[in-house]
Amino acid sequence: RDGRDRLSVGRPPHPMKPSRWSRWLPGVVVLRAYRRDWLRGDLLAGVTVAAYLVPQVMAYAEVAGLPAAAGLSAVVGPLLVYAVLGTSRQLSVGPESSTALMTAAAVGVLVGPSSRSYADVAAALAIAVGLVCVVGWVARLGFLASLLSRPVLVGYMAGIAVLMVVGQLGKVTGVPVPRGTTLSELGAWVEGLGHIHGPTVGLAAVTLTLLLVSRRLWPRSPGPLVAMLLGVAAVKLGLGELGVQVVGPVGRVFAQPDVPDLSAVHVATLLPAALGVAVVAYSDNIATARAFAARRREEVDSGQEFLALGVANVTAGLLHGFPVSSSGSRTAIGDAMGSRTQLHSLVALATVVVATTLFAPVLALFPTAALGAVVVYAATRLVDVGELRRFARFRRSELVLALATTLAVLGLDVLYGIAVAVGLSILDVLRRIAHPHDGVLGYVPGLAGMHDVDDFAVTRQVPGLCVYRYDAPLFFANAEDFRRRALAAVEAAGDDLFWLVLNAEGLVEVDLTGLDALLELEATLRQRGVTLALTRVKHELRQDLEAGGVVARIGPELIFPTLPTAVAAYIAAYTARYGAAPPGLVVPPLPAQPAPPEAVG
Helix, strand or coil, X not given: CCHHHHHCCCCCCCCXXXXXXXXXXXXXXXXXXXXXXXXXXXXXXXXXXHHHHHHHHHHHHHHCCCCHHHHHHHHHHHHHHHHXXXXXXXXXXXXXXXXXXXXXXXXXXXXXXXXXXXXXXXXXXXXXXXXXXXXXXXXXXXXXXXXCCHHHHHHHHHHHHHHHHHHHHHHHHCCCCCCCCHHHHHHHHHHCHHHCCHHHHHHHHHHHHHHHHHHHHCCCCCHHHHHHHHHHHHHHHHHHHHCCCECCCCCCXXXXXXXXXXXXXXXXXXXXXXXXXXXXXXHHHHHHHHHHHHHCCCCCCHHHHHHHHHHHHHHHHHCCCCCCXXXXXXXXXXXXXXXXXXXXXXXXXXXXXXXXXXXXXXXXXXXXXXXXXXXXXXXXXXXXXHHHXXXXXXXXXXXXXXXXXXXXXXXXXXXXXXHHXXXXXXXXXXXXXXXXXXXXXXXXCCEEEEEEHXXXXXXXXXXXXXXXXXXXXXXXCCHHHHHHHHHHHHHHHCCCCCEXXXXXXXXXXXXXXXXXXXXXXXXXXXXXXXXXXXXXXXXXXXXXXXHCCHHHHHCHHHEECCHHHHHHHHHHHHHXXXXXXXXXXXXXXXXXXXXXXXXXX
């Protein structure tokens, strides 16, 4: 391939000698290899993302319990940092719904929603999240990207969506709703239904309808910005005189970097909340980045993403923002508009700077009802009904896991909900490994190899031989299950059983409890006059079996590399003991091997 083809999969146009800094600054490496024909797409994507970003991040700041300007402050540093440190070309970082809601939950518990130090603690939480991510980068904890299973993520986002809608009920209806738990806020809203403000409800309804229609008919348009500008026009035309609330003066958007004042809270109390936010932010970040990179056959470095997200959060905190992650909706808009590199994020940043500097009076007139409608609109995009249906079709337990996660988020609040979500993921893995699939193998006429007897109507087993397979690593959680089910296979084989051959291809790992289960199984079989043999034992597993004394107990001569060699050894042992081959023995011949090609020359 030539240089142009290599660029299409994310490689530089000409081979360059790697420098010391290139590993830590992947964004700079991409920009050094920039192509002129990418510029149009990056410029268009950057301006469009900025138009979508301004009202969205202001709305997310409201979700976090902060002034709308905090959303703009929280986007400046992350956009710049990720363009340099990030490995995804499409990802749009900044305030995001779940991290905003988790910020409100965590900071509200630490200092209370009405505390004067609320903004400082939110900024300190962002710095703490960043430091946790940097520690994850140093410790090479990129595997945490797989900590949350797909059902847990879908269920978690559905719970977040419900919490977001409940949190905006007061703003879109004009009913005073004090901050509290989900149930208390919902109860307060129901009690105050007699005080609904008609113009506020009408503006919110029109804004939400416009957003839904624009997503359906004009998916690439900056719907939130258009909706907010129409809301500003409505306020100027008379809705403001009818009592519709507006954002008000946004103050200094681009404040000088400063360390937050932590006099109202102990630093150690931030760590549990920071850990929970970091897990959610990183999981969302890496999942979104990988999804968009896969479309262009590009790669994302999960370890470097820890560093990029960590530094982005530190800068967000120093600029008086709150914890950030990535936005799937903004990333999708940029990708649809033709973004090719992180230059589009730099263009978006420049556009935001210009907009907030020259048009600050317009931002002050953004109606809070319209911002609430933007949040509700974002919440509707978090509930993936199609995925829930897919879970139900695939396996009922997957749907139960997703719904349980949703209920945990709603019933236990966001931070505890994510802890429960992680626990449910781990329990689901343990459940599957603790009782995995197993099978007794036999021969199928006309089909090479040995297969599970339950998979075919006609299966022939070698008389006196039971070939048993257990499809999971053997460790403390399933050792007793393995021993019990292996003995059940022995019982089903009848009194004529001579050998039990354990097909170990699924036993990729074993711990001491698993070794003890193997030794107990061998002792029980020996008492019954049955020989235990092993086949398809991997090299690493054999080393563990030797260290645990299993090879010495069974005998190295009874450990075979393949199933055919194990069956052949069994037939030889049976013939040596009884003077004849097993009665009714039918072993299909191995497929003929092709003759080696003749040497040339």
